[in-house]
Amino acid sequence: MALSPQWLDELRSRITLSGVIGRTTRLTKAGREWKACCPFHNEKTPSFTVNDEKGFYHCFGCGAHGDAIRWMTDQQGLPFMDAVKELAAQAGMEVPAPDxxxxxxxxxxxxxxxxxxxxxxxxxxxxxxxxxxxxxxxxxxxxxxxxxxxxxxxxxxxxxxxxxxxxxxxxxxxxxxxxxxxxxxxxxxxxxxxxxxxxxxxxxxxxxxxxxxxxxxxxxxxxxxxxxxxxxxxxDKGRTLYNLHRAAAASRQSNRIVVVEGYMDVIALAAAGIGEAVAPMGTALTENQLELIWKLVPVPVLCFDGDSAGQRAAMRAITRALPLLKPGHSLSIVTLPQGMDPDDLIRRDGAEAMEAVLAKAETLVDAIWRFERDALPLRTPEDKAGLKARLIDHAETIQHPDIRSLYRRELLDRYGAFAFPPKERAPFQPGNFRKGQDRFGGRTSILPPSDRLRRLTPDAVRARLIDALLIGLCAHPAVIGEESERLAGLHPEDRQQARLLDAMLEAAEARRFDGKNASSVLESADVAAILEGRGLSLPDRETIGGMKFAFLTDHAEAKEATQELVQAIDLLVEKPAIETALAEATARFAQDPEGAYAEQQRLLKRKLEFERRLMQMAASRASASA
The missing domain is CATH 3.90.980.10 (DNA primase, catalytic core, N-terminal domain)
Incomplete structure (x- = not known):
């Protein structure tokens, strides 16, 4: 009987190797592996390891090595087909009929x-x-x-x-x-x-x-x-990696796989003591080759030449990898000096230089940001909008929902810092005028805060209002989809608030792409289930200081509740916009002192008005509950 390699691979993937070996050999957990005294030779100190993720056992004492089938034939003494049949029965698989x-x-x-x-x-x-x-x-x-x-x-x-x-x-x-x-x-x-x-x-x-x-x-x-x-x-060119049989053994010592572009690069690295290097067959790294590498190490290092062709190869590999990302499994990216490959670098500067370059590998998200930021000129608003669109497109290809959400937020955070950088503010010199007057002698419209408002800080009130907003969004989830763009720019400083908001935005986005029929409408129960599945819980209503918004009450009409939710979002997203505009006005001070100063004063008054509105909302809502 001939069994296809694909069928045997499926059998191995359905078997937990430690479970098979643990029936006859006592195993002890050691990090990501299991250890035991080797059953193939007598020893007092354990040198026999079992790795479920990589699907093999290995003894560093006697060299015994194999997978679940090899264990059944070598340790249990079964013929090959009998071993396969027994494992297939455990895995619930049918052994193919003779063909x-x-x-x-x-x-x-x-x-x-x-x-x-x-x-x-x-x-x-x-x-x-x-x-x-x-x-x-x-x-x-x-x-x-x-x-x-x-x-x-x-x-x-x-x-x-x-x-x-x-x-x-x-x-x-x-x-x-x-x-x-x-x-x-x-x-x-x-x-x-x-x-x-x-x-x-x-x-x-x-x-x-x-x-x-x-x-x-x-x-x-x-x-x-x-x-x-x-x-x-x-x-099969797309399922084969050059030097994998040697690199697999070396990776068990270094816990590293280095993917390079060519055969001679692999050989140069081996000569430099880096034996865990592999190369594709002159083409971009394929999905099957990535899966082969991930079975050996969770974060392989992709090393590309410093020329434009090397950079294109890096982006092709990244594009292939993004849909396949899973928790704990990613890529690191190394870019060599301009015009050099690993062989050139090692021959010029030695093995230490190569190790130094590998030690500075970028994360996948770092590489995506760098490649796209440098891909095209960014002179106009349209250019910058194109950068944002490309970053979002990369994130949207990721299949795992948590990783997709995290990549989207990380890339957009970097885009925001790049497109709207904080400017160094000049020292504020308001002039020598009396309290309650502007620089032209007129009365300001900002009144001194009450004793009650003095006890509240804008940051504390904002945090309480975000808590209230999160509770309201769960009760009225239609607003999440309608206001997703503005909610995505909210960026709460509190980590728990940020996780809750991310989960809600992701739930709305997933449902938006799920279809256009009525069943795709996001319900409160859906949001609650998603939060529970992630171990998240809404803020306690006691923490929001007795705020009495319509969207926090069960008897309020949906229209009224929705209107107040939108008003709360308006208030919360206003502060970052004011601060960005204020920083830009300050940066123009040297070129246009009069115009920039007038703009500063207008924005400062607007900021104070914003903070007054925020604290008065908290105070009025709190007093309404008294």
Missing amino acids: PRMARAAEQRATLHDAMAGAQAWFVANLASPAGAQARAYLDKRGVSAAAIREFGFGYAPEDRGAIAPALASFPKPMLVEAGLLIDVEGKEPYDRFRGRLMLPIQDRRGRVIAFGGRILADVANAPKYLNSPDTPVF
């Missing part, structure tokens, strides 16, 4: 593996022959050591259209075509795919050669610098 076509495909895979192994041996022999002199000179020029040549299996494909078929005469030509070693053109004799190239084997997780990458050595017009094998029954 003759799959059996033939499995036989073909084994045969193609043999052909690829034969080709690899031939390429290695060619490198050591007189024909490989140019390839050896190139490796010497690049500083590749003899140990690295052996470790990574460098070889050479001679400049001959018909060399490989006679060398692999034990394999029929149709099989060599299927393996991607020959190119078959209708009406012509198949000819060698790789000619005059330095060859590197591409291996699977078990270390078997499944494809090749070849670098051209001579200047040939229109010839690609690197040429990879095509997809074959044993090689």
Whole structure:
């Protein structure tokens, strides 16, 4: 019976490895892993680890290593199919019935593996022959050591259209075509795919050669610098990462995976002691490759060249990753100095320089902000609006609701600080005039506050009003969707208030995209359920000081309650707008003293009026309850 790799991967994903091993071996929790004394050899100090996230066990004493199936065959002594059937029963999966076509495909895979192994041996022999002199000179020029040549299996494909078929005469030509070693053109004799190239084997997780990458050595017009094998029954370009079989082992020591752009970068990093490096097959990182890496480490480091092509590759990888983000799993981004790749940097400045660059990796949100901020000129309001739209578009692609909401808020906060930066304010010099008069001798309209209002601060009242607003929004959730843009700019300083507001905005947004029928209307019960699901609770009504708004009472008409909610939002969003305008007026003081000073005074009066209205609202509402 032939089982597909996809079916076996699904079986492994449904099995909790520690649960399988824990039936016969006592495991102790150790961080993200489990530990035990190794069941494969006698020991007193535990060196046997089980990692559920990565799906394997490993003993650092005797080297025992494997997955759930390997455990059942090696430790329990079951035949392979019996082990699969037992695990499938535990996972609730049906073992596929025998399929003759799959059996033939499995036989073909084994045969193609043999052909690829034969080709690899031939390429290695060619490198050591007189024909490989140019390839050896190139490796010497690049500083590749003899140990690295052996470790990574460098070889050479001679400049001959018909060399490989006679060398692999034990394999029929149709099989060599299927393996991607020959190119078959209708009406012509198949000819060698790789000619005059330095060859590197591409291996699977078990270390078997499944494809090749070849670098051209001579200047040939229109010839690609690197040429990879095509997809074959044993090689899927989008599901394979170069050097993954070595990097997986190294990552268990460093808890790091570094993704670089090319094969030579991987080899240069390995020579510098960074063995946990992988590379895609000359294309942008795919969703399947990201999932492969995330099974090894939660936050891999993507390292890109400092040129424009490297930056484009970084953005492609980020765009692919955003929809897949999940709690605890992300990416770090490293950008090398302009015009350099890892090999260049290591050869110029040494391994320490590379480690220093990796240590300064950006978070994913940092990289998105930097890329988009620098992507286009930002001279006009339209340019800045375009930046905001691009940032929102990135956040909207994230599928996980909590992460999407957090990215949206973080990116918009950065946009706000960039588009409306706080200006350094000049010292306020109001002039020498009497209290209660403006600079022209007229009476101001601001009256001294009462004793009751002196005991209240604007910040305290604002916090209480936000508490009241949150309670009112839960009771009248239609206002959340209608006022979402202004509510998103509220930015409460209290963390609990911010979390509540984020949850409400996200609930309204999700419901808005859920459909246009009546069932998509957000109800109070929906908001309450979402808050409860996140462990959030509304403020206690006692904390809002007895404020008696219509939207806080159960008997108020919906229209009246909605009007008061909108008025409260008006009041709360006014202060940031006043302060921004005041800062801009202050910044213009040196160029236009008279105009800027007049604007300062107008805005200061408006700010004082705002604070008076805010405190009088609190006082009047409180007195209404007395």
